[in-house]
Amino acid sequence: MLFCSINRIERIELRRLKMKKTILAVIILSVCSGLSFAESMTGKIGVGLRNDMFDVRYFINDTIGVHAGTAVSAFNPEGTTKSTEYDLNIGGFYSKEITDGLMFQTGLTVAHSAGKDAGIRYKVWSYNPYLGAEFIYKGRFGLDFKIIPIQYSTWKETGSNSTAWAGGAGSLGAHLYF
Numbered sequence: 459m460l461f462c463s464i465n466r467i468e469r470i471e472l473r474r475l476k477m478k479k480t481i482l483a484v485i486i487l488s489v490c491s492g493l494s495f496a497e498s499m500t501g502k503i504g505v506g507l508r509n510d511m512f513d514v515r516y517f518i519n520d521t522i523g524v525h526a527g528t529a530v531s532a533f534n535p536e537g538t539t540k541s542t543e544y545d546l547n548i549g550g551f552y553s554k555e556i557t558d559g560l561m562f563q564t565g566l567t568v569a570h571s572a573g574k575d576a577g578i579r580y581k582v583w584s585y586n587p588y589l590g591a592e593f594i595y596k597g598r599f600g601l602d603f604k605i606i607p608i609q610y611s612t613w614k615e616t617g618s619n620s621t622a623w624a625g626g627a628g629s630l631g632a633h634l635y636f
Contacts, residue, residue: 508630
C-alpha cells in the first residue's frame with residue numbers, strides 16, 4: 459500500500475507540471491490569436507495527442523464536437539514489480555469562436571483507467587468538466603489546452619473502494635484536422 463501512496467504523490471506532482479505547461483499554452487494562444495483565418499470546422503476530424511494519449515476530435519458543427527482518447531503504459535521501476543495502465547476517455551464540448559481561429563471551449567470528459575500497480579489491481583472512473591481554448595491555424599493545425607477546475611473520481615483497488623473530489627488539473631493537445 460505504501461508504494462501506491464507514493465505513486466499517487468508522484469501523480470499529483472505530474473499534474474502540477476502539466477498545469478505549468480497549460481499556462482504556457484495560454485500565453486502561446488494569446489500571442490498567436492491574430493495569425494489565422496476564419497474557416498468552418500463542421501465535419502472536420504482532428505487526429506493528434508493530448509498529453510500522453512492518442513486523441514481524435516470531431517466537429518459536428520461549428521459549435522459542438524466530440525472527442526475520444528486512449529493510452530497504454532507499462533513501466534518497471536528498479537526494485538519493484540511491473541506496473542501497467544490502460545486509459546480511455548470520451549467526451550463532448552461546446553466551442554465558441556472568440557476571434558479568427560481562437561475558440562473558447564467547455565465540455566465534459568469521462569475517463570476510465572485500469573491497471574496493476576505493485577501487484578494491486580485497480581479501476582478508476584473520472585468525470586472531468588473543463589474550460590479551455592483552441593487555436594486553429596488555417597483550419598488545419600490545432601493547439602489547445604484544458605483546465606479541469608474540479609474532478610470526481612471513483613476507484614476500486616484490491617480489497618477497497620474509494621471516491622474523491624480533486625481539482626487543479628490541466629492538459630495540452632495538438633491536432634491535425636482533415
